[in-house]
Amino acid sequence: MCLLALLLLPGGVCHGQEVPPVTQDSTLTDTTRQRFDDRMIDNLKKLSERKTVMGKLLKSVLVFDRVDEEVYGLDAELIQREYEKHTYKIVRRxxxxxxxxxxxxxHDTARVPQNIFEKIGNSLHVKTGRGLIRNKLLFEKMEPLEPLALVESERLLRQTDYLLDARIIVNEETTTQDSVDVFVxxxxxxxxxGSGSYTPSSSRGRISLRELNFLGQGHRAEISYRFGLDNRPRSWEASGYYTVxxxxxxxxxxxxxxxxxNFYKEKSAYLHRDFFATNTKYAGAVGASWINERIMLPPTDEDSIPRYSNLVYNRQDAWLGRSFKFKSYYLGYEPRGRLITGLRFINTNYSVKATENFQDNTLVMGSLGYSIRKxxxxxxxxxxxxxxxIPAGSLLSLTAGYENxxxxxxxxxxxxxxxxxxxxxxGYLYGRASYDSFVREGEWEQGVVQLESLYFTRLHERGNWKLRHFIWGRGTWGINRNPEELLSINNESGIRGFRSNLLRGSRRVALNYEANLYTPFSLFGFKLATVFFADVAWLSTGNKSIPFKDPPYRGYGIGFRFRNEYLSFSTIQFLISYxxxxxxxxxxNEFKIFESSRPYYDFRDFRFTRPGVAEFY
Known part of the structure; x- marks a missing residue:
């Protein structure tokens, strides 16, 4: 019981949906049918009240009086007319x-840290500066409040890497007919x-550090170092990234x-501005990169090891985009649709070419798109x-270019x-279809057809247990691709945890299923979920072969996912796969145990991005 008590911490009650009322007399309730998690929490609480070493340890790390926070308006559309009556009022404060x-x-500003671990963690952390938060707001003091400014500002804050959540509230008590006070x-x-690993038998290790909000100013720095590498040109590797x-x-x-x-070197610097909000007018980027990489050559049936060749080049890149909104005759209503144009210049020069298919070139591209984002x-x-x-809406884009x-x-x-x-x-249903290709002398080459669909169900709840299903389908078909341009089904490309050096092709279809069961337990602030997945992928070689002719490759697995929303390395997964x-x-190996620190799925936003050549990977 003591060992189990160390592993399980309370998760609280969820208020995402209403629980149907109990019609029978509460005095007749059979206490032996109390939920398992409630019994476990009660047992842990009783154990923590004992004046023993175990009891004192549990009392220092567990908090039993807190329940899940109630969050209002979860099922409401974020871009709504919640603050319509305050549109164009002057922001007084x-x-x-x-x-x-x-x-x-x-959601409860009266809550304060209660145990020593929370207090120590806060003492080691520099809070985000208020000036940095103010710079992300789309409204200013003593200026009229534009439509969508409040809800879009809240969303931008919430999607910032170093912020867990954000709320923007209008003080209704001090609001007048022409001015408002806003609380952020x-x-x-x-x-x-950070993270690290070390294998004593081979003296091989890895160290990485990451800071998402250096000194509370929003600067992001990340460095990593690997050592003790065998059979490589050099026994170490290093990388560093910095973002302002x-x-x-x-x-x-x-x-x-x-x-x-050893096999990839990069130096790059870019300045960029995205269409970060639905009402952003201008976006663009300018930068340069120098890259030295080793690419895999097409495998043959006789190959037992992969063959590679070097590729060295530098690239200069610049683009500019402009968004146009349609006129609205309703005061205070911001139309969601945007017509967007973009123009991009890319200059690439190769000093070492892997094959004759690579050439120095200048590529000019233009695009026209229509986007609805909510x-x-x-x-x-x-x-x-x-x-x-959750992003919803639609995005249609047309791209044309010329390569010299x-x-x-x-x-x-x-x-x-x-x-x-x-x-x-x-639930949520997403679909995407695209076709991209170069055209030379009436022939289509280096083309790609891409199909993608993502569906997740509504959240099923039973007490404090929650279940959600994910289904993801993808198809990538190469059309007259160069021989060295190859697809794989490794990890995120098809089957999670799977890795093959030789299995490559030009056409791929992948289906992924995942079930997440969220439990009410946590371990030192890391909440626990169980994960089951089943992945299927087809891969074919040749530009005219059909993937479904051969049996698919499959992967099945089960494991645990720990997540602490308050840490930068928030997700830890341990999976056993077959x-x-x-x-x-x-x-x-048929069986594999592996860990992952990122979710397998992600949303596709309907933000218009720079025009470019479709990726084939």
Whole structure:
């Protein structure tokens, strides 16, 4: 019992949906049928009240009086007319409250840290500066309040890496007919994180550190170092990344990277500004990169080891986008649809070419798109209870370009359509279809057809237990691709945990299923969920072969997912997988135990991005 008590911590009661009322007399309730998690929490609480070493330890790390926070408006559309009556009023006052990572609540400002671990964690953390939060707001003091400014500002704050959640509230008590007072409250995550590993038998190890909010100023720094590498040109590898976001409240972000690996080297620097909000007018980027990498050559049936070749090049890249909104004759109503244009220049020069298919070139691309973006709020999707924004809407884009190379000239054409719908009772359904290709002398080459669909069900609840299902389907078909352009089904590309050095092809279809059961237990602040997955993938070689001719590769697995919303390394997964079919000429274990720190699925936003050549990977 003591061992179990150390592993299980309380999760609280969820208020996401109403529990049907009990019609029978409460005095007749059979106490022996009390839920398992309630009995476990009661037992842990009684154990923590004992004056023993175990009791004192449990009392220092467990909090029994807290329940899940009730979050209002989860099923409501985020872009709504909640504050319609305040549109174009003058913002008289903006008050900002920034909360530390541990022990505080964005929905209950009276809550404070209660145990020593929360207090120590906060002492090691620098809170986000109020000036940094103010720079993310789309409204200003003593200026008229534009439509959507409040809800869009709240969403932007909530999607910031170093913030767990955010709320923007209008003080209705001080509101007048022509002015408002606004209260902004944010909650940090513990932005410093790291990881490492060491194998004594081989003296091999890895160290990585990450800071998402350096000194509370929104700077992101990440470094990693590997050592003790065998059979490599060099026994170590290192990489570093640095990001400065929202420079001078312009929403311009600077990204710098330095990567020194054995088979991949990169130096790059970029300035970019996205269409971060639905009413953003201008976006663009400018930057340069220097890359030295090793690419895999097409495998043959006789190969037992992969063959590679080097590729060295530098690239200069710049683009500019402009968004146009349609006129609205309803005062205070912001139309959601946007017509967007973009123009991009890419110059690439190769100093070492892997094959003759690579050429120095200048590529000019233009695009025209129509986007409708809206957002909903829900919980228990990729997080464990925090408020999450679900993108819905549609995006249609058309792209045309011209490549002027030292060996050949050709045109580029592309089209893409994506749609998504969400309802609290049905769940979320996303679909996307695209076709992109170069055209030279009437022949289509290096083309790709992509199909994608993602569905997740509504949240099923039984007491404090919650269940959600995910289904993800993807198809990638290469059309007249170059021989060295190859697809795999490794990990995120098809089957999670699967890895093959030789299994490559030009056409791929993958189906992924996952069930997440969220439990009411946690371990030192890490909430627990169980995961089951089943992955199936087909892969074919050749530009005209059909993937479904051969039996699919499969992967099945089960495991645990721990997540602490307050830490930068928030997700930890341990999975046991089984692969019934293995590729020839390789030694791969049928069973595998692996860990992962990122979710397998993610949302596709309907934000218009820079025009570019469709990726084939």
């Amino acid at each position: 903006i008050d900002i409250m920034s909360l530390d990572a541990f022990g505080y609540s964005i 409250i944010t909650k940090d995550i513990f932005s410093l994180g 976001e929202n420079i001078g409240r312009t929403y311009i972000t600077a990204d710098m990277a330095y990567v020194e690996k 957002y909903y709020k829900d919980r228990y999707l990729f997080g464990f209870g925090r408020t999450e924004d 190379g030292d060996l050949r000239q050709r045109k580029y054409l592309g089209a893409s359509l994506s749609l998504a719908r969400y309802t609290p009772t049905f 692969y019934p079919q293995l590729p020839p000429n390789e030694t791969i």
